[in-house]
Amino acid sequence: MIFLKDEDFIAKGNERACYYHPNDKTKTIKITFENNNRKDSKQSEKEIKYYKQLKNKGLNNWQHLPKYFGEVQTNKGNGFIIELIKDYDGKISKSFAYYLKKYDLKKYEKQVEIYKQYFLKYCIIFNYGMMPKNILLRKLSKKESELVLIDGLGDVSHFTILNGIPAFARRRINRRWDKFVKKYL
């Protein structure tokens, strides 16, 4: 059992909150908080299941996802440990939504394309959580950056069996990607 202190709180969304891992500041623990806006949160369950699948598949490129380090019990409920996404200067990376408010999308065209190709190459399925506030822009240097999906991993459809076939998975990824672009970019 890990004890999370209030002062180690990082940020929260509609359902989940992130805290610094008490023994490792490169990691964060994500928990589902009580009284979250959605009554029955299955989001973490889905995410954990999908992380396990990716590990079993032997995924070795985690460039655009936080690395996953397993489940934990905490004083604030069950959670899981993932990589804390940080910029080259050590600050926690800000969301893509933040940068899109400040700058034109054109500035990030290359990063967006590389990011899309990553999901297609490794057949990584994302859901409707794929939106600018759930993507962090990790600055690698003053000029270079890459996108990381922190919320929206895994499938929401009940019909996941075909995802094992790369051609089907890619079709689904392309369809969801097009919706993401149309709605948010």
Ligand SMILES: Nc1ncnc2c1ncn2[C@@H]1O[C@H](COP(=O)(O)OP(=O)(O)O)[C@@H](O)[C@H]1O
């Ligand atoms: N791996 C991470 N690295 C840094 N910050 C993160 C990470 N995961 C989540 N966060 C922060 O915590 C917030 C809530 O996490 P998120 O997974 O988006 O929860 P929710 O499902 O409630 O939206 C995010 O908006 C982001 O600010």
Ligand SMILES: [Mg+2]
């Ligand atoms: Mg979120």
